[in-house]
Amino acid sequence: MSWDLCGLCQKYDSLASRSFPEREFFFQRTQTGRPITAEWQGDLFRACAKHAGMDFPKDGWPRVYDFRHNFATHVIRKWIHGGKDVGAMPPYLSGYMGHSSLKATAYYIHLVPEHLTDTGLTAWGCMPEVPDYED
Numbered sequence: 001m002s003w004d005l006c007g008l009c010q011k012y013d014s015l016a017s018r019s020f021p022e023r024e025f026f027f028q029r030t031q032t033g034r035p036i037t038a039e040w041q042g043d044l045f046r047a048c049a050k051h052a053g054m055d056f057p058k059d060g061w062p063r064v065y066d067f068r069h070n071f072a073t074h075v076i077r078k079w080i081h082g083g084k085d086v087g088a089m090p091p092y093l094s095g096y097m098g099h100s101s102l103k104a105t106a107y108y109i110h111l112v113p114e115h116l117t118d119t120g121l122t123a124w125g126c127m128p129e130v131p132d133y134e135d
Contacts (some may be wrong), residue, residue, distance in 0.1 A: 002096070038065070072097065072108035 009026075016023060025035040045064050049056075056062065075093055079086050094105040 068097070069108065072105075075106060095103075 013026065016026075019029065020028075024033065027036045028034060028045050029036060029040065041064050046061060049061075072093060076086070076089075079089050088106045090102055090109070093108070094102050097105065
């Protein structure tokens with residue numbers, strides 16, 4: 001986690017602890033005390049997007065998690081086009097995204113295969129098998 005994000009989380013924790021000293025979860029719904037779920041987060045995102053005048057096709061609404069995918073694939077593409085040693089970079093992305101292992105980060109690498117096959121960097125001995133699931 002970056003230092004600025006860590007500072008924001010500490011500030012949030014301090015403010016949330018004052019308002020809800022008995023809270024059980026770092027991020028929780030204030031009305032129910034339950035943790036924030038992906039479904040609730042998606043509903044809130046869609047409500048905010050609609051309020052802001054954004055519109056997507058009925059089946060085309062992005063999930064909040066899609067922004068995470070987008071971020072990770074853009075970082076990998078930036079490495080490739082910037083001439084970085086892509087075989088050595090995944091631990092940095094893994095740490096930044098909060099993954100517990102490189103296996104979770106490897107998922108994003110298969111999202112940009114058209115770029116990776118052109119580089120000759122797909123035969124990485126250090127990378128685990130790409131999982132078929134999302135972290």
